[in-house]
Amino acid sequence: MTMLTLTINGQPVEARRGQTVLEAASAAGIDIPTLCHHPQLKPIGACRICLVEIEKQRSLQPACTFPVAANLVVRTESPKAVSARKFALELLFSERNHFCMFCEMSGRCELQQLGYRYGLNHFMYPTYSRQFPVDTSSSHITLDHNRCVLCRRCLRACSELAANHTLDLCRRGAATMVSADMEAPLGQSSCIECGVCLDVCPTGALFDKRSAFMGKPDQLGRIQSVCSQCSLGCGIQIVSRNGFTLRIEGAWDSPVSAGLVCRKGRFDALYDDRVRIDSPLMKVNGEQIAVDWARALGTTASRLQQVNAGAMAVLTTTRATNEALSHLAALFLDSLGCFNAGILNKTAPALPGPGARLCDLSSSDCILVIGVDPARDGPVASFFVKRAVDSGARLIAVGRRCGALSAYADTVYEIDDVAAALAAVGAARKPIVIYGAAISRTTAAALRRLPEQVIFLPLQPGVNTTMAASIGLAGRADITAAKLLYIVAGEENQDFRWLLSGIRADAFVVVQASHGSDLTERADVVLPTAAWLERSGHLTNTEGRTQRVAAVRKPCGNSKQDWEILCDLGLQMGLGIGDLKAAVPASASHFG
């Protein structure tokens, strides 16, 4: 790594060869204003806001693209640079609609910030106010071309980060517009609504429909957490106002997802309109009635004490936190000696080696996808795969289960030809195999025989499946003989008919759940639990990384956190697992 020294504003600055003037300046704490630049995207020098004066250069240069060189003399605030910057800004403001008072982004708009910084208090040029369309065809994203400054951040994020290549530019000159699939309405385009364009847009050209006009930045709370919708554990920022969750944004500093979120995590999770259970329920004379916690827990405890361990079955959702899972194991497996326990989804088998992480995909030259549909089961993983394909990696898909990613595959093998696919992977330099729960035992065995340069990335179904497996909860329990069934269903949203049809008619069923379902209707006791925005604790993602999830509001009604209910139940039975309450990190019970 060659270091060199340049001078910025009279101050000597150390920089690495290959860095830009902007990067060197910001590392040295020197602020250069930008607009089209975004740290996650490749610089293009389009907006001219970062113009700086560089000695021996014929004209002003954009700091975001100008490479550092030894003995470069840069002035970021020279009168010439500042006046050119202001000129560029005045031109930006004179085109289209940049009136802040009725814009959703006012208060967090980068163009507005620049206007303030350079004291722009009236237009210097006649304004050009041709009307552009407002595209509201997408279910979650509004694209208002009138507010667009053509910085191209959205289309770069769409291509470079989500690797979806939906957005591009159309037309020319002042009529240039951001366009989805050659001028298709966004809602009918190839857009997958991952929403990364919302997180990068500097103005009010792209904004989230649900949270639009619901609050200015100083009225909003922002909590860093981890998405609980699949096993990837992407970093998210939960934006809320007075306990009402407005929107989810990606967390750029997430070690897993580096700012990306998918439609499921960003939007769908906020539109869950199932009925919440806000009080313990108990079946009395065949009818479910609301009862207090003491009665519900007392009944459950005495029933548990009447049944021997062999007649018990325990099932849990993998949406439960590490804390809930360990309390469940401590109570049922360790204390009560129940050996018939399982989870509500499948588990992908463990394969040898240290395991790959999502970020490793970018340096892989060959990716094999088998037994899983990443675009459906862990969409952000599919973004990383497509990014790798864009930068030259070979994608091999096996079988029909690989879903939308198959379209990007170099070769799609039938499941019978798995040997040929594995041979191709084995021959690569840095191959990664992404696999899911749908692989057969034979395939798993074949994967284990691959040469050691092959690393594996499981894409577990469910959410906290990795943690569940590590404490012995994998696969389904046998419920057909159980006289007492304890089900931690949480906010599991699946068709429970497979489960209901297996339960003995005379079995006593206890369900911990946040939402009503046909399962809670069958239950003899329902214990209401906190949903994802209301619970705190930790989740272990499919890479094996344990991350903290934060609560943004108090549990609904009388509901409690999963681990708390299990603690209380243990206490009620005199089993002393209540001590575990102390083992839950203090941070886990904090409402931010």
Added chain:
Amino acid sequence: MSKAIIATDWLAACAGCHMSLLDMDEKILTLSESVAFSSSPLTDLKQPPETGVTVGILTGAVSNTHNIAVARRMRERCQILVAVGDCATFGGIVAARNLVGTQAALRRAYLETESTIDGRIPDSPELGIPLDTVTGIDPVVKVDVFIPGCPPRADGLFYAISELLAGRIPVVLPPVHFRYD
């Protein structure tokens, strides 16, 4: 020392900026020690006196010929002209009309709304003639101080007027008072 005289008037405005002036509450009393308010759209005296005023405050955008006349009259009769609010500085919400065009806006407003029966675009000779393009005041008359904001906060207006009274021109609004919304 004689008091500085302030006159205000509005062009194509919603009155919000004048409300903001009144929002100064008791600070108006502080101001009135060194300032005399002359004409305003809210007082009996509507037009600035021909003898002239020290500070003329205009709110609202220039959207018709009448607005131009009012702006010119204020310019002629004041020493320092202050454009207050987003409409007076940038065209503001009135300039949203530019996105559809004046004629289309008139048709929509007077002929095509869902509740219109026998609509007619007003054409009384007493009315100003709508301009093709709405602008702030600056393209029509020279403006000395610009205070954007929708509306500018009362504290921002108090700050700006105090600066003027202290003889500090140009008025540089600190970030807390420099707002577009």
